[in-house]
Amino acid sequence: VIGNVMVYFLDLFSRGYASWMLSFSSPLILQGQVWRVLSFVFVPVATGGATPLGRALFFAMTTLFYYYIGNALEREWGSARFTVFYGIGVLVNIAVGLVLSFLYGLNYPWPVVSMYYINMSLFFAFAALYPDLQVLLFFIIPVKVKWLAWIDAAFFAWSILSSLFHLNWVGVVLPVVAILNFLLFFS
Numbered sequence: 001v002i003g004n005v006m007v008y009f010l011d012l013f014s015r016g017y018a019s020w021m022l023s024f025s026s027p028l029i030l031q032g033q034v035w036r037v038l039s040f041v042f043v044p045v046a047t048g049g050a051t052p053l054g055r056a057l058f059f060a061m062t063t064l065f066y067y068y069i070g071n072a073l074e075r076e077w078g079s080a081r082f083t084v085f086y087g088i089g090v091l092v093n094i095a096v097g098l099v100l101s102f103l104y105g106l107n108y109p110w111p112v113v114s115m116y117y118i119n120m121s122l123f124f125a126f127a128a129l130y131p132d133l134q135v136l137l138f139f140i141i142p143v144k145v146k147w148l149a150w151i152d153a154a155f156f157a158w159s160i161l162s163s164l165f166h167l168n169w170v171g172v173v174l175p176v177v178a179i180l181n182f183l184l185f186f187s
Contacts, residue, residue, distance in 0.1 A: 001067045003042035008059055011044075019043045024094070024113040026101030037094055045116045066119055069126045076129055085125065089118040089181045096177055100170055117178035120156070124149055124182045 010018035024040035025033070044059060074082040097113035127149030134142045156175050163171030 001063055004044045004063055007042050008044045024097050026098060040113060041090060041115060043114065045114060045119065066122065069122055073125055085185055089121055089178065092177050092181060093118060096173055117174050120152060121178040121182045123152060125185065128186055
């Protein structure tokens with residue numbers, strides 16, 4: 001979380017240069033920029049909102065939410081198991097990014113690998129452990145986490161199906177890998 005916040009603020013002053021310098025890019029990794037293999041973990045996931053204030057609020061809410069989820073999972077599992085869960089997601093994304101770069105060539109529009117699907121699998125794990133926990137959607141509407149997880153699963157399915165329809169195999173592989181990480185821990 002601290003790394004994400006630091007890169008977010010660096011991006012404000014550098015017009016996105018910090019995220020570009022830290023994002024996963026197979027061609028640049030093969031040219032010697034090896035820090036990109038792990039530094040993509042600190043790049044904030046693309047934030048929503050049309051205005052700078054909207055993007056800042058969205059970033060703050062999602063960062064705090066994932067901080068809350070991470071703490072809850074670490075309390076439930078312990079530091080070692082939580083680190084293994086998150087670490088496997090990161091390592092598999094690195095492997096997928098490198099393999100896809102060799103399959104599709106280095107001219108593929110990178111970066112593909114990000115923390116988005118890893119964070120979504122983190123949310124699935126949280127929903128599996130605390131399905132009846134209520135959160136306030138838009139700070140008003142009480143919603144159980146299991147229903148948000150079902151909505152998230154629908155977005156995963158839509159992402160996979162639309163990627164299959166457009167023959168975008170990268171868009172199929174990354175969500176499936178995140179789901180496999182979740183299934184590995186809950187099987």
